[in-house]
Amino acid sequence: MALDQSFVGRSYPPTDPYEVGREKIREFAEAVGDANPVYTDTEAAKALGHSDVIAPPTFVFAITFKASGQVIEDPQLGLDYSRVVHGDQRFVYTRPVRAGDRLTVTSSIETIKSLAGNDILDIRGEVHDEAGEHVVTAWTKLVARAAEGA
Amino acid sequence: MTAKISYDDVEVGTELPAQSFPVTRATLVRYAGASGDFNPIHWNEKFAVEVGLPDVIAHGMFTMAEAIRVVTDWTGDPGAVVEYGVRFTRPVVVPNDDKGAVIEVAAKVGAKLDDGRVRVDLVATSEGQKVLGMSRAVVQLA
Numbered sequence: 454m455a456l457d458q459s460f461v462g463r464s465y466p467p468t469d470p471y472e473v474g475r476e477k478i479r480e481f482a483e484a485v486g487d488a489n490p491v492y493t494d495t496e497a498a499k500a501l502g503h504s505d506v507i508a509p510p511t512f513v514f515a516i517t518f519k520a521s522g523q524v525i526e527d528p529q530l531g532l533d534y535s536r537v538v539h540g541d542q543r544f545v546y547t548r549p550v551r552a553g554d555r556l557t558v559t560s561s562i563e564t565i566k567s568l569a570g571n572d573i574l575d576i577r578g579e580v581h582d583e584a585g586e587h588v589v590t591a592w593t594k595l596v597a598r599a600a601e602g603a
Numbered sequence: 604m605t606a607k608i609s610y611d612d613v614e615v616g617t618e619l620p621a622q623s624f625p626v627t628r629a630t631l632v633r634y635a636g637a638s639g640d641f642n643p644i645h646w647n648e649k650f651a652v653e654v655g656l657p658d659v660i661a662h663g664m665f666t667m668a669e670a671i672r673v674v675t676d677w678t679g680d681p682g683a684v685v686e687y688g689v690r691f692t693r694p695v696v697v698p699n700d701d702k703g704a705v706i707e708v709a710a711k712v713g714a715k716l717d718d719g720r721v722r723v724d725l726v727a728t729s730e731g732q733k734v735l736g737m738s739r740a741v742v743q744l745a
Contacts, residue, residue: 477637484637485668486624491681501605501680510675510684511668515638539663541737543688549681592688 455567456574456597460530463562465523470555470583471516478508478552485509498551507549513556514542517578517591520558524576525595530562532574533597540573541594547587555583563592570599607679610719610744619677619710619723624669626661626695627703634665648699660694666706666734670727673708674740685720686741695729704729719744 482492490497491507498506525534550556563575578591631645640662643650651659667689675681697704706729713724725738 481637484630484633485665485672486630487668487672487675489675489681501682503682507682509668510671510681510687511664514664515640519639539691541688541690542664542667543686545686546684549684 456530456532456565456572458565460562461565465520465527465560467557467559467581468520468523470557471519473508473550473552473554473556475506475552478506478512481512481515482509503549503551505552507551510544510546510549511542513544513550513580513589513591516556517558517560517580518593520560520578521576521593524560524562524574532572532595533600536598536600537595538598539593540596541592543592544589546589548589550580550588554588556580556588572597605680606683606743606745608677608744610715610721613712613715613721613744615712615714617712619673619712621707621709622673622676624672624706624708625703626665626669626697626706628659628697628699630703631659631661631665631697634662634668638662638664640664656694656696658696658698661697661704661706663689663691663694666691666695666727669706670708670725670735670738671740673710673725674723674742677710678742678744683742683744684740685743687739689725689727689738690736691734692736693732693734695734706734713739716741 479493559579561577563577566573574595576593580588635641708727710725712721714722723740727735
């Protein structure tokens with residue numbers, strides 16, 4: 454059954470702050486095999502004008518995707534997550550995520566479409582730091598494939 | 604933020620150095636831990652086949668993370684990336700052998716924008732098949 458269009462525009466409460474750890478950034482950079490010292494060496498990061506080590510561009514997804522669980526698991530929305538695949542992902546950055554950031558995510562449903570029985574859901578996650586400044590916006594498109602016989 | 608590349612030194616069509624990124628089951632286990640995405644389709648062959656996949660597949664976000672390295676290695680400063688988006692068109696299948704899979708990434712300047720920014724268009728393939736579509740980054744050059 455198609456998702457309820459009245460959920461478009463619905464916004465969920467901001468998450469509790471996620472504190473970005475230096476070692477978590479290192480672990481992520483190593484996991485993707487990226488030896489750029491700006492991820493691990495404070496002096497290298499400062500040489501490029503950053504106040505501390507920064508995170509790779511896609512690091513923040515771990516935080517925004519966890520936050521989007523508010524939407525995915527909203528019983529009123531009724532998304533069948535077992536049929537969901539990740540369609541698109543986009544980030545627009547005001548600045549890179551860096552060690553010591555305490556980030557909150559405000560998720561909202563931007564669009565809901567139904568195409569050939571598939572439900573397509575665009576979730577927008579606005580990421581702000583402790584000072585309330587915008588850091589990055591993440592758009593996550595989820596596609597819930599049509600159930601057989603539906 | 605200080606990119607190594609100058610806006611004036613690039614033209615539409617300027618190619619970035621292409622790179623290839625190997626991915627094995629061990630890579631995926633490590634990425635699962637680092638990213639917190641423990642979906643078994645990325646490490647459990649039995650589960651992957653049961654849900655209709657040919658084999659274990661790489662996290663789409665892993666492929667996205669590798670592809671942007673062509674851009675961040677080029678600019679020197681990953682903080683120069685101001686926008687990045689992809690469409691996940693086809694999974695990267697990672698067999699349980701000594702070789703795993705390889706993700707090949709090519710990129711070129713697709714457009715010169717205002718304020719020293721350029722759009723970089725990325726092409727990511729594995730086994731000759733495109734795995735990311737509409738893959739674009741906007742970077743702030745020096």
